[in-house]
Amino acid sequence: MSYDWISFTTDYGTDDGFVAVCEGVIARIAPVPRVLHVTHTVPAQDVRRGASVLAHTVPYLPPAVHLAVVDPGVGTERRGVVLVVAEGLLVGPDNGLLIAAAEALGGIREAYQLTEPAYQLSRVSATFHGRDIFAPAAAHLAAGIGPENLGPPVDVGTLIRLPEPETLAEEGKLSSEVFAIDSFGNIALAATGADLDAAGATPGTSVHVNIDGRTVNAVVTRTFGDAGPEAYVVYVDSAGRVALAVNGGSAAADFDATLGDPVLLLFARP
Template sequence: MSPPLVTLTSDFGMSDGYVATMKGVILSICPDARLIDISHEVPPQNINHAAFVLGTTYRHFPGSAVHLAVVDPGVGSARHPILLVTPHGAFVGPDNGLFSFVLSANGATLSEQLRPEAQALDSVHVNVPDGCQAFLLNRAEYWMEPVSDTFHGRDIFAPAAGHLAAGIPAQDLGSPLSRLRSSYFPPIIANAGRMDGHVIHVDRFGNLVTDLVLEEPVDLTMQVEIRGQRINGISRNYQSASGLLAIKGSH
């Protein structure tokens, strides 16, 4: 039997001991766990960046994996510590939108009336998708005591991930939830041969990642316009054009 797999994503960086502390907590609960770092270089408190990184990575791991994510500017406040269980893995972290792309990929729908002024990536409530379960992590016997007001990654989230990896059922860790926080993804507007989308991520190379999906075969003659800048044609790779270019992503 393969050892349980736990991934870690955070904005903690590697110059301090925060990541190692969470790993130590997990291993003290589940010594057989295999720990994989997705990224700890998320820009500080950038929830949307972390959500994109996790959302484009988790599906390449086994469905039995536990994904621990801690980018938590609201730590110690009224925001909920949560567990989201999907057919493609379990996700532990704060209820602040970190799991937006996971929820969207599983068909989450809005649970509230959208504000007229809502913009892409604004925070909204969504229903827990069919086939998924969500839990409020409120069973203190599965925490590290005393619980710090500023390091729930160590005291609540890492213990939850460790207990899940050790085989504790998800429902033992907390109470069911019917809705969660997510970023808002506006619908793509398509009309008369034109599609209007949104920039949802900027990677470390400076690529602007949009929510537009290009199906194969890609029409290499299409034009792309962003804030008045027009790009004529779609490039197959970075060597096929000079200067600003548009290219189909590989996320």
């Protein structure tokens, strides 16, 4: 089966030619499929952030080969893999980056290791598998090569999975951690909207927010405009996660927040 689209997600940035090189490799092998760039500004080597962005994006994309490279283990014994899902394929390192996206697309049906030299560049660098292994694999797959041709099958149970962040919700209290920070400075927690409901918080509820020892008072809202300018709000974002924002400002800058920081929300009793 061939694909019209290849989505592309990395931490390569845009200051160098890494993205263009990979896209050029794809075009030389499979000039027909179009490349849809998700982002190339995942924080460097932040596998969990890359996994989150990819998982939140792929359900809205057309059937595609989803190429993702956030790969601090490049050149080590970590595997390169292709995962087969209902309406596409995911290509990248076996370091947890692809799993959440695969689950968002209905779950992993099969997996194969990328070992066949015929579907790689002739010389493979120890530090640029995006160019030499993953981009060629994505191109060949989009052109219709079956994933089973790229290498041996992988037991899905052996794929690397990222550790699940801990969240605890109880009446009037929600403890979690910083899961992601977007370009607007909004802080997403590992907690979900269901956790917010379990804590008994509804729009209009006052909340005391503590992130790694730094505190503010906020209000639970449905959207930013439900609070005044520069007010702190706690809401459920478009990915279904509890988030903290400043109406017209940057919560991440105010808190100097980093991924994994502990978060405690204490809700006022009605």
